[in-house]
Amino acid sequence: MNFIERMPDACPPSNSSDKELKNVCRFLPFKNENDEKNYYSMKQLGRPKRGNATDCTMCSVSLFYADGVPSFLDVKKMSFFRKCKIAVLNIPSNSGKSVEDDKRHVDFWGYQGFDYHSCVQAILDSADDLEDLVD
Numbered sequence: 685m686n687f688i689e690r691m692p693d694a695c696p697p698s699n700s701s702d703k704e705l706k707n708v709c710r711f712l713p714f715k716n717e718n719d720e721k722n723y724y725s726m727k728q729l730g731r732p733k734r735g736n737a738t739d740c741t742m743c744s745v746s747l748f749y750a751d752g753v754p755s756f757l758d759v760k761k762m763s764f765f766r767k768c769k770i771a772v773l774n775i776p777s778n779s780g781k782s783v784e785d786d787k788r789h790v791d792f793w794g795y796q797g798f799d800y801h802s803c804v805q806a807i808l809d810s811a812d813d814l815e816d817l818v819d
Contacts, residue, residue, distance in 0.1 A: 686796040687743075687780070689728060695740035696793045700781040708747040708775060708790055710800070711768040717807050722771070723800040744791035745800075747773070751788060770810070773803040 687696075712722040721729065727742040750772065780794035794800070 688794045688796055688798060689725060689743055691743055691793070692739040695743060696781040696791075697740060697783060700783045700791075700793070702777055702779075702781050704777045705747065705773070705775040705782060705790060705792070707750040707805075708773050708792075709750055710745065710747055710771045710773060712771055712807070713768055717769055717771070718801070741791050744793050747782075747790040747792050749784075749788040749790070770808045770813070771800075771804050772806045772808065773800065774805055775803050779803075 710723065712719075714722050723745055725743050725745055726733075726737070731742075733739075733742055775792070778795075779798050780792055782790050782792045784790050
């Protein structure tokens with residue numbers, strides 16, 4: 685399968701899988717919730733590589749399971765994320781490959797033609813609105 689963007693060698697990694705992702709969240713950094721750039725990778729946005737990011741993870745779209753968002757915000761204590769709206773998505777299988785970590789974070793590499801907007805179940809104003817999904 686071809687992916688939304690050109691990938692470095694060995695990306696997505698061999699431990700990635702193509703599976704359904706239910707109740708995953710994407711922080712929307714752009715005010716217009718319909719702006720395509722809300723679903724761009726760090727590489728597509730031209731952002732510098734930081735921390736433990738790899739060339740491969742720079743090409744992924746960062747998602748969180750709904751129950752992982754509150755702990756992420758507590759750890760990061762970043763006002764940037766607190767100001768973002770949150771899209772809640774149900775991504776069907778055959779949409780891309782993903783890798784999850786133990787903190788409920790997901791690196792997702794969408795297949796060419798994948799449309800994030802078609803998977804949006806809700807747009808929330810803040811992480812406080814996630815309570816119904818997490819319970």
